Amino acid sequence: MKNKNDLWNIANKPSTKTKLEILKKVFDVWLTIWNKQYWVADEWYVVDLFAGRGKYNDGSYGSPLIFLESIALKQNKLKKELKIKLFFVEENNNTFEYLTEYTSEFLKNNPEIKSKIDIRFFNNDCNQIIDKIITEINNTNKHPLFVLIDPTGLQIKKTTIQKIVNLKNPKDIILNFILEGLVRTSGVAKKAHRENKISMKEIKTIETLKEFIGDDVNVIDKSYMEILENYCSVFTTKNLKVVAYDIPYPDRQDILYYLLFASRKLSVTNIVKDIYAKQKEKTFGPTLFGGKDFYANQILNIEQNVSKIKRKTLLYQTKVEYGDWTINHIIGCKHGCKFPCYAMMMAKRFGWIKDDNEWLNPCIVENALELLDKEIPKYKNKIDFVHLSFMSDPFMYDFKKNDLIPEIKELTLKIIEKLNREGIKVTTLTKGFYPNDILNNRYLLKTNEYGITLVSLNENFKKQFEPYSAPYEKRIESLKRLAEKGLSTWVSMEPYPTPELDVHSANIEDILKHISFVKKIIFGKLNYRRLTGNNATSQWKNNDDFYKMAVEKLIKFCEKNKIKFHIKEGTPLSNRSTVNIFK
Numbered sequence: 001m002k003n004k005n006d007l008w009n010i011a012n013k014p015s016t017k018t019k020l021e022i023l024k025k026v027f028d029v030w031l032t033i034w035n036k037q038y039w040v041a042d043e044w045y046v047v048d049l050f051a052g053r054g055k056y057n058d059g060s061y062g063s064p065l066i067f068l069e070s071i072a073l074k075q076n077k078l079k080k081e082l083k084i085k086l087f088f089v090e091e092n093n094n095t096f097e098y099l100t101e102y103t104s105e106f107l108k109n110n111p112e113i114k115s116k117i118d119i120r121f122f123n124n125d126c127n128q129i130i131d132k133i134i135t136e137i138n139n140t141n142k143h144p145l146f147v148l149i150d151p152t153g154l155q156i157k158k159t160t161i162q163k164i165v166n167l168k169n170p171k172d173i174i175l176n177f178i179l180e181g182l183v184r185t186s187g188v189a190k191k192a193h194r195e196n197k198i199s200m201k202e203i204k205t206i207e208t209l210k211e212f213i214g215d216d217v218n219v220i221d222k223s224y225m226e227i228l229e230n231y232c233s234v235f236t237t238k239n240l241k242v243v244a245y246d247i248p249y250p251d252r253q254d255i256l257y258y259l260l261f262a263s264r265k266l267s268v269t270n271i272v273k274d275i276y277a278k279q280k281e282k283t284f285g286p287t288l289f290g291g292k293d294f295y296a297n298q299i300l301n302i303e304q305n306v307s308k309i310k311r312k313t314l315l316y317q318t319k320v321e322y323g324d325w326t327i328n329h330i331i332g333c334k335h336g337c338k339f340p341c342y343a344m345m346m347a348k349r350f351g352w353i354k355d356d357n358e359w360l361n362p363c364i365v366e367n368a369l370e371l372l373d374k375e376i377p378k379y380k381n382k383i384d385f386v387h388l389s390f391m392s393d394p395f396m397y398d399f400k401k402n403d404l405i406p407e408i409k410e411l412t413l414k415i416i417e418k419l420n421r422e423g424i425k426v427t428t429l430t431k432g433f434y435p436n437d438i439l440n441n442r443y444l445l446k447t448n449e450y451g452i453t454l455v456s457l458n459e460n461f462k463k464q465f466e467p468y469s470a471p472y473e474k475r476i477e478s479l480k481r482l483a484e485k486g487l488s489t490w491v492s493m494e495p496y497p498t499p500e501l502d503v504h505s506a507n508i509e510d511i512l513k514h515i516s517f518v519k520k521i522i523f524g525k526l527n528y529r530r531l532t533g534n535n536a537t538s539q540w541k542n543n544d545d546f547y548k549m550a551v552e553k554l555i556k557f558c559e560k561n562k563i564k565f566h567i568k569e570g571t572p573l574s575n576r577s578t579v580n581i582f583k
Helices: 004-008 014-035 063-074 093-109 111-115 126-135 158-165 179-195 200-213 217-221 224-231 266-284 292-296 342-349 368-382 406-421 459-465 472-484 508-515 528-532 544-561
Strands: 043-048 083-089 117-122 145-149 171-177 241-248 255-263 300-302 307-309 363-365 385-388 425-430 449-453 488-496 520-525 564-567
Touching: 014 063, 014 145, 014 171, 014 241, 014 255, 014 266, 043 063, 063 083, 063 093, 063 111, 083 126, 093 111, 093 117, 111 117, 117 126, 126 158, 145 158, 158 171, 158 200, 179 200, 179 224, 179 255, 224 300, 241 266, 255 266, 266 292, 363 368, 363 406, 368 406, 385 406, 406 425, 449 472, 472 488, 472 508, 488 508, 488 544, 508 544, 520 544, 544 564
Parallel strands: 043 083, 043 145, 083 117, 145 171, 307 363, 385 425, 425 449, 449 488, 488 520, 520 564
Antiparallel strands: 171 255, 241 255, 241 300
């Protein structure tokens, strides 16, 4: 069995040496930058959630003493009234004793630093003590915060990181993302799922994985780079930029862990990126391709997928045929539909976007939740339900990453939860897919209704008219998963194409048999005048016979399967009596 003391033998751990060298350089930069800011308060914070012993067997400093040494070396240059509060957290009792001993020894040898610091020690699990630490931090944008999260495995919970990220303080965070631990635990989870039997040990392993990565453990089916980028949404949804230093195993090329640095300021992440590049050049030597610049181009940057705007209002009563109230918390859409998109045309008309390219780069309303806090009490008694969304997609798909856009998903879920807590039902419609978060959120109402748009199963049609939306199978599968858990599901078959656009459209029953599990279907014809301007051919103008045939098949199918339906106005056999299908 491996001796636990080996953890503190740094001689054979080049990766640990690299990590500590980077930490020292980054923290020195942090002290220097904030010391030049005249507007910040005179109380700063340093949080080390896995502090360790503070010193290795050969006398090399661990993170706690690196922090103290850096402050000691700069103390004469630091602001006169500055006080830096340090929070050292270590769960292991024996390691904690070393930590307090080595820290006391350092302070004894550097008594002049005592006027600049205030140390709090916690012999506890950081996930359990984080709330207490936060109460001791002035939660304002004038109190800088530096956080180091350096576990040896997956001991940090994602909810703990979220609590830190949600603070108003200007934050600079270093997280040791242990890829090796993720590979090991996700392997156990996949094996348990494959064999359909789980031991108590495997249950605990899967629970650890869920606590680390979040409830949607299905992400482990993606590549590890995609998992990393998905995980970083915990930072990017709060507008933090991330750069990642990949540290390989000492004896092979596989990645052991990524040292993530997150900061709101791009200028700071660029400085850290430069530190990373210099460290790589020091470790691996210069190259024929440009030395440090070559390595800088290899550093992984992870930023938010969407921009942010602020609005003055959010909730409004829609005039859409089957709608009631709605929220458009997103402007723009990555799906690139070519029907053309009515929402995009309206966004151009109102000056929200300039062109198609701007529409393909969506932005979210960053003050959406604050607006709801004001508007829900005002309109609550008038609302039957709120629809998300007529002007964009609440679960927008990023075709390049084969996943939902995390910032949009997170905001949508928070909006649904906020409305549901007030007893307000929500309907949703997407060309993306539904995340497992919906199944795992106990605050969401069972009366919510979740829908997908599905007008074809033809891949050629999709490439031409919905090029960047989620695959048909992925949409159907996610909706069926919700239905199997007892949630209400529906499908919008609008705008439904004629055979001129989709050769398979006459066989509407091919689509219907894939969605026989839903509770409701809305059907509408495609407006060819919008598609072609005023030059619609006579062949396309005279399509009532086709739509009448399609609607008759749909009605027969719905009646047989006890599915409610609404045929939109302007489509043959439409009926106003079903317009309130969601009320």
